[in-house]
Each structure stands twice: as structure tokens, then as C-alpha cells.
Amino acid sequence: MLQAKICGLLFVFDGYSPSTISTNVFVELYDQNKKQISKKIYPLINGKGSGSISLPADLKEDVYYIRAYTTWMGNFSDDFNEIMPITVYNPSSPEKLVKNTSAPWKAAVFPESGTFIDGINTKFAVRLQSKGETPTNWSGFITETQNQQTKLVTFKGFDQNVGSFSFTPAIGKKYQLTLEDEKGIKEIINLPEVASSGINLHIQSQSDAIMFILKGKNIDQNSKYKIIGTINNQLVYKANVSNISDRIYSIPTNQLVNGILNLTVFDESENIVAQRLCFVQPQSLKLKHPSLKGISLSLKSETVILLTLITTHLCLIIW
Structure with missing residues (x-):
């Protein structure tokens, strides 16, 4: 032996x-x-x-x-x-x-930047969890809580773990997410309450830059905001914004390291009004021969x- x-x-x-x-x-x-x-x-x-x-x-x-x-x-x-x-x-x-193929699965839903605001298209991430195996094929759709027959948005999961969808809510309405796997097992999740005002932070990670957009609804245009970007609790980006609009902001990635960037938007009272995580140049992590490079962080x-x-x-x- x-x-x-x-x-x-x-x-x-x-x-x-x-x-x-x-x-x-x-x-x-x-x-x-x-x-x-x-x-x-x-x-x-x-x-x-x-x-x-x-x-x-x-x-x-x-x-x-x-x-x-x-x-x-x-x-x-x-x-x-x-x-x-x-x-x-x-x-x-x-x-x-x-393999435990009969264990029940659960799902959690996460709105981008942590906000769900009237009239602002918001991207949601859906993540499945189970003590056994999560379903290979699953899908979902959005309906109003009071009108479950009309599907407003439909989508399919990317894999056994995660999926996403985008949706524009209206104030005064309540929404729910219905998920179903290939066996017909369903789970219903209530989406967050629709806010009448607030700030949404949308991010796209590109090879040469992190692009983000701030959108606001019913906010004081004279208010000032601070945007802080950190990687591993190290400050890598800081900006002051005085007028929230659909302007596109850019953070060059040539001075950043591969990792997870945490962008946080603060109001004048240092309260967090929006927050988002994103990967920095994830495509460059696919290395055939790993190597170590010393940096200051x-x-x-x-x-x-x-x-x-x-x-x-x-x-x-x-x-």
C-alpha cells in the first residue's frame, strides 16, 4: 500500500x-x-x-x-x-x-451600488447558495407584487452560482423576483423598497480604465460629494464632485494593481450614499507563468x- x-x-x-x-x-x-x-x-x-x-x-x-x-x-x-x-x-x-443533489438552494439579490431609485436603471446580481449542489440551469423574472402575471424582465443564470439582470423601477410600486430551476423548484424574493431620491453608482471595468457614472434623483444639485477608491484598504483614488449628472468618470488602471477596487461615495456629512466593488484588469490575471512583482502597497x-x-x-x- x-x-x-x-x-x-x-x-x-x-x-x-x-x-x-x-x-x-x-x-x-x-x-x-x-x-x-x-x-x-x-x-x-x-x-x-x-x-x-x-x-x-x-x-x-x-x-x-x-x-x-x-x-x-x-x-x-x-x-x-x-x-x-x-x-x-x-x-x-x-x-x-x-453528491447531495436534493439539498434545497437559496438565493440572494444585490442591487448595484446598494441603491434602488425611482426611474434609474439598476443592475442586480443574483447569487445561489446550497449545502449541496446548486442547479445547473435556472432562470428568473421580475413582476409587480400586485400583478404577478406580467413579467417585466426575464433572464437566465450564467452558471450554477450567479446571474444578473437590469431593471428600472417606479416609485410607489413593489417588485419581486421569482427564480426557478430545471426541476420546477421556485423561490420568490422581494426586491428592496424603491427610493424616491438618492445616488446610483454604475461601474464598468475595462482593460485600460475603470469607468463609472453617477446618477441622482431628487437631490440638491449644490451638494458636494467625495469619492474614495481603495484596494486592500489602501487609498488609490480620490475625487470631489459638486454636480451629479450622467458624466462618465475614468480611473486609469496603469497605476493600479490587480485586485478588487472599492469605490465609495460620501455626502457632505461623511455618510455613505453609494458603494461598489469591481475587479481591476481581471483579464491580466490569466497568466501562463506566475511571477512576483514588488510594489509599494x-x-x-x-x-x-x-x-x-x-x-x-x-x-x-x-x-
């Missing part, structure tokens, strides 16, 4: 640069009941390391979790710890993994990235 192992590479970062703070990293293996199966410590050289974890021959088929962290990271939130689920298959295990804590070298689908077979 061959000994099965989980082999992997470890990269520890201080922000976007390889970290030299820690010289060791801890890697732990847990089952679904949070019982620790293995704990190893591996040396780090200039933020890089490698190693393996041996698995017991009688380990049952299940989904396990790998946790990686450094001693320095113990000074900060556990959110910085790398936790990765991994599926283990064992032909000799009396217990077998079976940094986090206060280290971050561990664990790459398990098992199979393409992070699946391990014990024999």
Missing part, C-alpha cells in the same frame, strides 16, 4: 510583496467536525516554502480543510488565515462521498497563499 500525501507550495506575502517577517509557516489538516488530523511546520525562505502532509491509510472519504498561517499572523484577525477545502477519495473507505499582516499540487480539481485518491 502506497502512502498518500498532500504536497504543496507556500507563498507568504506582506501586502503584494514576498514577506520576510516569518521564517516558518504552520499547516494544519482538519475534518468537517473541526478535529485536527495533522499539524506540520515548514521553513520559509524569502516568503516561499514547500512540504507535504501524510494521510492515514484508513482516512475516510470526505471533504477536509487545510489551514495555513504564521506566528506573526496570530497578532491579527483569523480572516488572514488561508483555509482551503479539499476532497479526499479512498477506495478502501467504508464511507463514500455522494502593503497590508498590516502577512497573508498566506497555499497551492496544493494534487490534481487540477484538488482531488486526492488514496490507494
Whole structure:
């Protein structure tokens, strides 16, 4: 009988640069009941390391979790710890993994910029969640709550996880979203109340710039607003706007890093009136040969990235 192992590479970062703070990293293996199966410590050289974890021959088929962290990271939130689920298959295990295709699914809906304003076309994201498998084919439509026979908008999900639609609401009306999968299972979600006034923030991420538009309804045109853009809690953009219109604003991406940009609009009292997340140049993340490049942005804590070298689908077979 061959000994099965989980082999992997470890990269520890201080922000976007390889970290030299820690010289060791801890890697732990847990089952679904949070019982620790293995704990190893591996040396780090200039933020890089490698190693393996041996698995017991009688380990049952299940989904396990790998946790990686450094001693320095113990000074900060556990959110910085790398936790990765991994599926283990064992032909000799009396217990077998079976896909849960009967688990119910739920959905959540998110309006762009967090606002839903009378007369302003708003993009919504729909995300499915389930303890088992989410449906492969699903669709949805929008109706008025008092008139469920007339479909105002219809759409289909992009994949098993997410879909989107755009819709222009009218004040005084209530709307609901109806979702249905290929088995005929439905879920009905009430959309947010339509606001009579406010600001909508619409964003498009392009290869050379982040384009965004501010639209307002029933707001004081003399009011001043502040727009703040951050990546990893680091300030990367700031602008003051005194007149909300359909003007297109542009943030060049040549001075930004790949990541998630958080744009927030504040009023004169420093209240958040609109907020939006977007990816910066996501197409450039598709690299054939990964490399590390040092830049000035940094986090206060280290971050561990664990790459398990098992199979393409992070699946391990014990024999």
C-alpha cells in the first residue's frame, strides 16, 4: 500500500510583496467536525516554502480543510488565515462521498451600488447558495407584487452560482423576483423598497480604465460629494464632485494593481450614499507563468497563499 500525501507550495506575502517577517509557516489538516488530523511546520525562505502532509491509510472519504498561517499572523484577525477545502477519495473507505443533489438552494439579490431609485436603471446580481449542489440551469423574472402575471424582465443564470439582470423601477410600486430551476423548484424574493431620491453608482471595468457614472434623483444639485477608491484598504483614488449628472468618470488602471477596487461615495456629512466593488484588469490575471512583482502597497499582516499540487480539481485518491 502506497502512502498518500498532500504536497504543496507556500507563498507568504506582506501586502503584494514576498514577506520576510516569518521564517516558518504552520499547516494544519482538519475534518468537517473541526478535529485536527495533522499539524506540520515548514521553513520559509524569502516568503516561499514547500512540504507535504501524510494521510492515514484508513482516512475516510470526505471533504477536509487545510489551514495555513504564521506566528506573526496570530497578532491579527483569523480572516488572514488561508483555509482551503479539499476532497479526499479512498477506495478502501467504508464511507463514500455522494453528491447531495436534493439539498434545497437559496438565493440572494444585490442591487448595484446598494441603491434602488425611482426611474434609474439598476443592475442586480443574483447569487445561489446550497449545502449541496446548486442547479445547473435556472432562470428568473421580475413582476409587480400586485400583478404577478406580467413579467417585466426575464433572464437566465450564467452558471450554477450567479446571474444578473437590469431593471428600472417606479416609485410607489413593489417588485419581486421569482427564480426557478430545471426541476420546477421556485423561490420568490422581494426586491428592496424603491427610493424616491438618492445616488446610483454604475461601474464598468475595462482593460485600460475603470469607468463609472453617477446618477441622482431628487437631490440638491449644490451638494458636494467625495469619492474614495481603495484596494486592500489602501487609498488609490480620490475625487470631489459638486454636480451629479450622467458624466462618465475614468480611473486609469496603469497605476493600479490587480485586485478588487472599492469605490465609495460620501455626502457632505461623511455618510455613505453609494458603494461598489469591481475587479481591476481581471483579464491580466490569466497568466501562463506566475511571477512576483514588488510594489509599494502593503497590508498590516502577512497573508498566506497555499497551492496544493494534487490534481487540477484538488482531488486526492488514496490507494
